Amino acid sequence: MNSPLPFDTNSQVLLIDDDPHLRQALSQTLDLAGLKVIALADARMLDMASARDWPGVVVSDIRMPGIDGIELLGQLHTQDAELPVVLITGHGDVPLAVQAMRAGAYDFLEKPFANDALLDSVRRALEVRRLVLENRSLRLALAERKELQTRLIGQAPSMGRLRDQIGALASTYADVLIVGETGAGKEVVARALHDLSARKDGPFVAINAGALAESVVESELFGHEQGAFTGAQKRRIGKFEYANGGTVFLDEIESMSLDIQVKLLRLLQERVVERLGSNQQIPLDIRVIAATKEDLRQAADQGRFRADLYYRLNVASLRIPPLRERSEDILTLFHHFAEAAAARHHLSLRELDGLQRTALIAHRWPGNVRELQNAAERFALGLELALDNNDTHTPTTSNHVVEIPGLGSNLSEQVESFERVLITQELSRPHNSLRSVAEALGLPRKTLSDKLKKHGLNFNGVTNEDTEQGS
Known part of the structure; x- marks a missing residue:
């Protein structure tokens, strides 16, 4: 008994026909056209599960012993409904082939047919297959990217x-x-x-x-x-x-x-x-x-x-x-964890005030995201926002000066770091244009665009033209 033959990833056309003379002639036609072919006399040799994401097309006769072309179409489409299958029909099989087309066959060729007709059908089917697999790959990449953005x-x-x-x-x-x-x-x-x-x-x-x-x-x-x-x-x-x-x-x-x-x-x-x-x-x-x-x-x-x-x-x-190297993410992460904790405990979430925001950004977070998550949990429970850190202090006011340790070694560096955090925070809010972000920050669009470039930030909701225009 023959073992199941998988779909060869190097082949482009799988040809199935029990007539040895026709099978040989069609194989030669496809081979001379530069297409890689696997020719079989019996579809029962196939491992149907291997059809998924195979980058090729199937050409099959309808009338065959064992598994005929219609049954083969159904089995292949249970694994991959978008796999192109071209059926070869005799004159009396045309109504059956039309029925198969309605069931998902890509094309049918009525005997006798010209070699050019076969090549044209196969090439069109291969292009359709290429686009299908390319779209699948893009969808998978986007899904994985979204999954990673949710987790990280x-x-x-x-x-x-x-x-x-x-x-x-x-x-x-x-x-x-x-x-x-x-x-x-x-x-x-x-x-x-x-x-x-x-x-x-x-x-x-x-x-x-x-x-x-x-x-x-x-x-x-x-x-x-x-x-x-x-x-x-x-x-x-x-x-x-x-x-x-x-x-x-x-x-x-x-x-x-x-x-x-x-x-x-x-x-x-x-x-x-x-x-x-x-x-x-x-x-x-x-x-x-x-x-x-x-x-x-x-x-x-x-x-x-x-x-x-x-x-x-x-x-x-x-x-x-470490969290201290990405201070622009601190408030976003804090809100994420706090909202999740509030929902879990069926509580309403209060807003952070300005001093609390500054304290969160200034904190060194030696325990990183785990420490931040614990702080957000306490905040969601209505407890005091107490940050345990030996090398920094909660910002305090003295003579109208706010000390923000951890953001830089001098005033200029602290101002730049805090500016980046505020812009990032505003970008995370719902905006449909760069103009809207600029208005919320009280900046001209050109100034905001320059600051985005300086801080390595971007706003996905605008076009390049919009970011380049000033006001």
């Missing part, structure tokens, strides 16, 4: 670059190293990489290496057999084996002992795992995403982290900017 909120250029990097890496099989301070959102980035990948239906296993006791870390990660050590009363599947087909997220990887690092390096290189007490190598199909808050290169130089493991992990790396 912020208009700072550094966040835009981070989202672009995640979008580029998500569909690959590469392991990734995420570098970011405590509370910056390393697990959020790791989950985004998983959810936007082909592994999204597989498990996502998050492991905090720093929280594992040294006595159990090897068993937790790699598993063990019954009797492998005192207390091992039954076999245990380790985290890596449990994540087969999915993603493992290793947070605080810098806290791993050097002995465990050796085993992790071998796992990454060979993609196999051995349970404690076993000599059997278990193949793994996993993606490893590691995260650290330290400079692993420096740790390697100091002998606290294996250099070979660092270089193995650092093939693809992502840096999450």
